[in-house]
Amino acid sequence: xxxxxxxxxxxLIVEITEEIDHHAVEKIRRKVDDGxxxxxxxxxxxxxxxxTFMDSAGIGMIIGRYKMxxxxxxxxxxxxxxxxxxxxxxxxxxxxxxxxxxxxxxx
Amino acid sequence: MYDNEMRLEFLSKSSxxxxxxxxxxxxxxxLDPTIEELADIKTAxxxxxTNSIIHGYENMEGIIKIKGRIIKNTVELEISDTGKGIExxxxxxxxxxxxxxxxxxSGMGFTIMESFMDEVEIDSVLGLGTKVIMRKKxxxxxxxxxxILSVGGVC
Ligand SMILES: Nc1ncnc2c1ncn2[C@@H]1O[C@H](COP(=O)(O)OP(=O)(O)O)[C@@H](O)[C@H]1O
Ligand SMILES: [Mg+2]
Numbered sequence: 001x002x003x004x005x006x007x008x009x010x011x012l013i014v015e016i017t018e019e020i021d022h023h024a025v026e027k028i029r030r031k032v033d034d035g036x037x038x039x040x041x042x043x044x045x046x047x048x049x050x051x052t053f054m055d056s057a058g059i060g061m062i063i064g065r066y067k068m069x070x071x072x073x074x075x076x077x078x079x080x081x082x083x084x085x086x087x088x089x090x091x092x093x094x095x096x097x098x099x100x101x102x103x104x105x106x107x
Numbered sequence: 108m109y110d111n112e113m114r115l116e117f118l119s120k121s122s123x124x125x126x127x128x129x130x131x132x133x134x135x136x137x138l139d140p141t142i143e144e145l146a147d148i149k150t151a152x153x154x155x156x157t158n159s160i161i162h163g164y165e166n167m168e169g170i171i172k173i174k175g176r177i178i179k180n181t182v183e184l185e186i187s188d189t190g191k192g193i194e195x196x197x198x199x200x201x202x203x204x205x206x207x208x209x210x211x212x213s214g215m216g217f218t219i220m221e222s223f224m225d226e227v228e229i230d231s232v233l234g235l236g237t238k239v240i241m242r243k244k245x246x247x248x249x250x251x252x253x254x255i256l257s258v259g260g261v262c
Contacts, residue, residue: 019125021124021127021153021162022121022122022160022161023121023122023156023159024209026121029211034167050182052145053128053149053150053153054158055150055153055216055219056152056157056212056213056215056216056219057157059213059215060210060211060212061211062215063211063213064211084143084146084150088150088219089235090194091202091215091218091219091222092213092215
């Protein structure tokens with residue numbers, strides 16, 4: 001995974017490059033939480049363009065980071081999700097609280 | 108009789124979650140599933156194996172077994188642990204139900220297994236362990252239809 005902070009817009013950009021399961025989530029969580037507490041971003045953006053697999057561990061990880069961003073008065077967004085990942089996120093109802101942007105979708 | 112069968116046994120380490128779903132996907136691939144059907148199977152296996160690791164064995168070392176079978180167009184998977192078992196299976200199946208909310212679990216594991224597979228049976232005895240049996244029928248593809256049509260002399 002790659003984490004970048006864009007100071008100008010106060011954006012924390014997290015590009016996830018691994019398959020998101022219970023094993024991977026521990027490291028992702030640690031690194032993202034580190035970035036959030038260090039930079040206090042206005043918004044955290046998860047870029048899922050390289051995510052080829054996600055199970056329910058991803059739901060818990062996303063909700064946890066969403067809560068953290070809310071706590072510091074910021075927001076969370078997920079961009080470039082595949083249809084498979086979207087199906088899982090919609091099943092959990094996450095899409096009702098977190099904006100999901102699939103690349104192919106024109107909103 | 109089964110058309111094919113395989114068995115897998117591994118330690119309850121989280122690094123084996125990927126190993127398990129990839130291995131099962133390779134076994135199921137002989138039914139020529141679509142990418143989506145394969146993704147469904149991988150996700151369901153990942154859910155069941157993760158449950159054995161974090162709920163069954165509660166991160167202590169144990170053995171997880173997977174039996175895979177192919178019966179005509181159906182893959183049947185039996186994923187079992189000898190961990191602590193489920194107190195109330197009916198409750199455990201409910202969406203959002205989790206006994207480990209403190210670990211950021213979402214309680215969506217069984218819901219995902221049920222929606223991605225055709226059938227999910229849970230067999231669990233408190234103190235003895237849990238067995239999850241899942242089945243998914245792989246649909247026939249266009250290529251197969253072509254074959255059937257050409258054999259029938261329709262072309
Ligand atoms: N193999 C297992 N051994 C013991 N308990 C289990 C097992 N699998 C599931 N459970 C129980 O069922 C509940 C629901 O499982 P699941 O739907 O996967 O949600 P989650 O894993 O997010 O808690 C778990 O919280 C746990 O209490
Ligand atoms: Mg689970």
